[in-house]
Amino acid sequence: xxxxxxxxxxxxxxxxxxxxxAIPASAAAALGVGLAAFxxxxxxxxxxxAAVGAIAEDDDMxxxxxxxxxxxxxxxxxxxxxVFIV
Amino acid sequence: xxxxxxxxxxxxEYVTARVRSRRAVLFDDDDYxxxxxxxxxxxxxxxxxxxxxxxxDALGSRHSGVNLIEYALNRNLxxxxxxxxxxxxxxxxxxxxxxxxxxxxxxxxxxxxxxxxDADRESIEDDLIDAGExxxxxxxxxxxxxxxxxxxxxxxxxxxxxxxxxxxxDYEETGVLIPLxxxxxxxxxxTLLAGLPxxxxxxxxxxxxxxxxxxxxxxxxxxxxxxRTGADIEPSEYFIDGGRLFDEDDLRQLVGNRDQLxxxxxxxxxxxxxxxxxxxxxxxxxxxxxxxxxxxxxxxxADKLSNRYxxxxxxxxxYVLAKEREVDNIRAIARGREAGLSEDEIEDELVIL
Numbered sequence: 001x002x003x004x005x006x007x008x009x010x011x012x013x014x015x016x017x018x019x020x021x022a023i024p025a026s027a028a029a030a031l032g033v034g035l036a037a038f039x040x041x042x043x044x045x046x047x048x049x050a051a052v053g054a055i056a057e058d059d060d061m062x063x064x065x066x067x068x069x070x071x072x073x074x075x076x077x078x079x080x081x082x083v084f085i086v
Numbered sequence: 087x088x089x090x091x092x093x094x095x096x097x098x099e100y101v102t103a104r105v106r107s108r109r110a111v112l113f114d115d116d117d118y119x120x121x122x123x124x125x126x127x128x129x130x131x132x133x134x135x136x137x138x139x140x141x142x143d144a145l146g147s148r149h150s151g152v153n154l155i156e157y158a159l160n161r162n163l164x165x166x167x168x169x170x171x172x173x174x175x176x177x178x179x180x181x182x183x184x185x186x187x188x189x190x191x192x193x194x195x196x197x198x199x200x201x202x203x204d205a206d207r208e209s210i211e212d213d214l215i216d217a218g219e220x221x222x223x224x225x226x227x228x229x230x231x232x233x234x235x236x237x238x239x240x241x242x243x244x245x246x247x248x249x250x251x252x253x254x255x256d257y258e259e260t261g262v263l264i265p266l267x268x269x270x271x272x273x274x275x276x277t278l279l280a281g282l283p284x285x286x287x288x289x290x291x292x293x294x295x296x297x298x299x300x301x302x303x304x305x306x307x308x309x310x311x312x313x314r315t316g317a318d319i320e321p322s323e324y325f326i327d328g329g330r331l332f333d334e335d336d337l338r339q340l341v342g343n344r345d346q347l348x349x350x351x352x353x354x355x356x357x358x359x360x361x362x363x364x365x366x367x368x369x370x371x372x373x374x375x376x377x378x379x380x381x382x383x384x385x386x387x388a389d390k391l392s393n394r395y396x397x398x399x400x401x402x403x404x405y406v407l408a409k410e411r412e413v414d415n416i417r418a419i420a421r422g423r424e425a426g427l428s429e430d431e432i433e434d435e436l437v438i439l
Contacts, residue, residue: 046099046397053173055105061107 020025037080043072096178096289098397098428104173105405108166111137115438121419122429126152128323129420138162149212160215160415163187166409167217170402181217181293181300181399184278185406187245190218191274194246197228197237202263209314220244223324234266249273275301279328292398296391299356302331303384306351306360307377313344314373332355359383359390374434381437385411391439411437 023031051065095346113121113136121129133155134142141158149157167189169181193214207229214225225245226420231237238254241247246269253269278297282290323333331354332340340347344378351357363379388404415436422432 004396050103052101057104057107074374085331 023024025086029083032082033076033079037066037076040072042073043075044069088232094176096176097174098178098399101170101173101178102396102401105170105402109401109405109408113406113416117437118415118419118436121416122432125425126420128356128422129416129423133158133416134139135417141165152157152424153238153419156417157212159416160213163409164215164217164414167406170406171219175400177289178399178402179287182402185297185403186275187277188216188218189215190244190246191270193218193220193225193228194237194241194270196271197231198234198263198266200239201232201234232359238266244278247272275326275328288395289398292391292395293403295431296403297390298328298330300384301326301329301389302354302356305332305382307335307380308369309341309347310373310376312341313347354388356383359387378435378437381411382439385437385439 048069051061051069053059055065121132124132130151131144131208133139141161145157145161163418167186171179171186174182182360193216197210199205200213211229214229216222217226220228221322228237231240234257237255238250241250249269249272250266253265254292256265257263279294282294307333310326314322324334325337326332331351336350340350344423348367350362360380360383362384363376365374366379367373385404385407387409392398392401392404394400415438418435419432422435
């Protein structure tokens with residue numbers, strides 16, 4: 001079953017390379033990371049604003065605010081994994 | 087201060103974070119319990135160690151005793167509400183400023199009353215709350231005027247201008263302030279809900295829902311007061327348009343029959359929130375207690391909305407309400423202690439969640 005899948009995949013891949021994909025694999029991975037970073041940035045916009053508000057009221061919130069703000073950054077790290085497996 | 091800025095996007099995250107943090111440091115039950123047991127001097131000292139330190143220090147040289155507490159409370163309130171306007175942008179600013187115009191209305195009425203009763207400039211100034219849309223220069227200009235006609239002229243370029251001009255003619259004929267004050271109040275309530283976008287988005291809907299609740303609660307209170315006094319006053323004169331609980335005809339019918347009125351409120355969407363308040367009314371037949379319960383219910387409703395929709399104007403308005411309640415509570419305690427009321431009597435006067 002698995003052998004058949006691999007054989008099938010290699011055939012498909014060969015056909016794919018023959019037709020040359022519109023976006024090469026590495027470029028697609030780079031795009032993926034870029035989009036993930038964009039999403040993370042958008043998420044951080046709101047959290048950052050709220051965190052700065054909280055810190056302005058109470059300095060002790062600095063640590064917690066910082067952690068909350070960079071949490072969406074995990075998105076980019078996960079997306080970066082794609083770069084290594086392509 | 088700028089007017090509505092449509093091209094800026096509202097910054098709900100920043101403002102709600104700050105507002106929630108400030109909401110958290112308001113006095114709680116324990117603080118009130120402590121305050122109720124203090125003499126006015128002790129209350130002043132207690133306040134110097136809290137939020138109100140800066141205001142108490144600034145005003146301490148000019149005033150003393152309960153007046154000092156009262157002016158410090160007003161000034162602190164103004165500071166916090168000015169902050170709200172300073173932070174907010176876009177439509178959020180627009181919503182907040184509409185709501186805070188009630189302090190503009192208050193200031194205009196204070197100046198009018200002051201002039202009417204020949205109070206000197208300083209004592210009028212002490213009673214102003216600089217929390218609304220008017221800038222300090224505008225308030226100074228208002229204070230500098232020495233006749234009621236001058237005030238009406240000074241305000242002609244503001245939102246109150248259109249309503250005040252005809253009211254002034256009334257005033258000249260009758261010699262009483264009521265037409266002017268009514269004009270100011272009506273302008274405030276009309277501008278609260280006027281001119282909102284035709285197709286409301288979620289944020290506008292929430293703002294409107296909040297205001298409907300406030301207007302409804304106010305109508306309930308007025309209706310019950312009228313029903314209570316049994317005075318032969320046209321209810322529609324006190325009716326504030328825009329709520330969803332009554333329309334004018336409903337109110338006219340219900341004022342005559344209190345049980346029906348209570349039943350009408352109980353079966354309304356606010357029934358659950360007002361259950362406790364209505365029970366108090368039915369058991370004790372005590373209107374003051376009921377009004378306090380109504381205030382508490384409005385606070386609770388505001389909190390519910392602000393928890394359900396964290397990124398909206400609701401947390402801000404709920405903070406405004408809570409802060410006003412705190413100021414009212416402290417003032418009630420200070421005045422109550424000064425007048426020598428017992429602890430229980432003062433506690434009855436407080437609105438605590």
